[in-house]
Amino acid sequence: LAGRDGGKPLAGRHLLVTSGPTHEPIDPVRYLANRSSGKQGHAIAAAAAAAGARVTLVSGPVTLPDPPGVTVVRIETAREMLAAVEAALPADIAVFAAAVADWRPATLTDEKIKKGPEGPPPLALTENPDILATIARRTADRPPLVVGFAAETTDVIAHARAKIARKGCDLIVANDVSAASGVMGGDRNTVHLIGRDGSLETWPTLAKDAVARRLVARLAEMTATP
């Protein structure tokens, strides 16, 4: 495998990664968000850069340092993430590891909402764009390999199989994020790789860095030109 690419199997490729949560403002001081440390997405960006790829990392708010050798685009909301992803195309491989907020507050107030005798304000929500599905279903500039993640707390594999069909992506990396799994914010991850043909591969529990390196090696194999 080291071969003529000298251990840089993704040399000449552009890999796009999303990572971290999105923050959806309610008012100037409050937001709605998912739990996500960004560790897995950032590790994938770092591993891809180490494998020789040009990497664009579109990241929501995280406390992690920028991975070396990676172009980082910082955004806050799902709509900003979609715009940044579209602006980064074309890409050879796109990996959607971000924990995007599925909904955002339907209205955004410019002024801080105050407590008052009328009680808590109603929080009406509206659906955010699905970035993975939008990119996977593009006709122009669809990355040849589109990889989604599936964060599930129950029936991980069944939900992930349904998700790959619904989203139109080529591969899903599914993981159990139930409280008992310790994945959220932790350094280790147990993942299942699910292919469009229904194929299933379960990897042993590994450090998130090791999951990233193994995934990047797999993506390089899948996109290798003979």
Ligand code: CTP
């Ligand atoms: N995703 C995305 N944009 C969204 C929601 C999800 O790009 N608005 C991506 C995630 O980055 C991940 C994949 O879609 O790669 C699956 O996310 P997940 O939250 O597991 O799936 P959903 O389709 O949102 O379904 P649900 O949350 O109801 O399980």
Ligand code: CA
């Ligand atoms: Ca979701």
